[in-house]
Amino acid sequence: MLGKGGFGTAYKAVLDDGNVVAVKRLKDAQIGGKREFEQHMELLGRLRHQNIVSLRAYYFARDEKLL
Numbered sequence: 001m002l003g004k005g006g007f008g009t010a011y012k013a014v015l016d017d018g019n020v021v022a023v024k025r026l027k028d029a030q031i032g033g034k035r036e037f038e039q040h041m042e043l044l045g046r047l048r049h050q051n052i053v054s055l056r057a058y059y060f061a062r063d064e065k066l067l
Contacts, residue, residue, distance in 0.1 A: 026065040034060050
């Protein structure tokens, strides 16, 4: 675990190919449905800033939302 914030918990994960990623697990996200969530992720995917990591992927399920 890397830390907890207002939107959820961040974790460090090592992929099979050795790449290291951060995974944000959203808690109680007040996002309507899958379509609205995907629209938010498309917007986040376009953000570029020196202090923000790029969005590589996301996962949406009824009980789980990961960035």
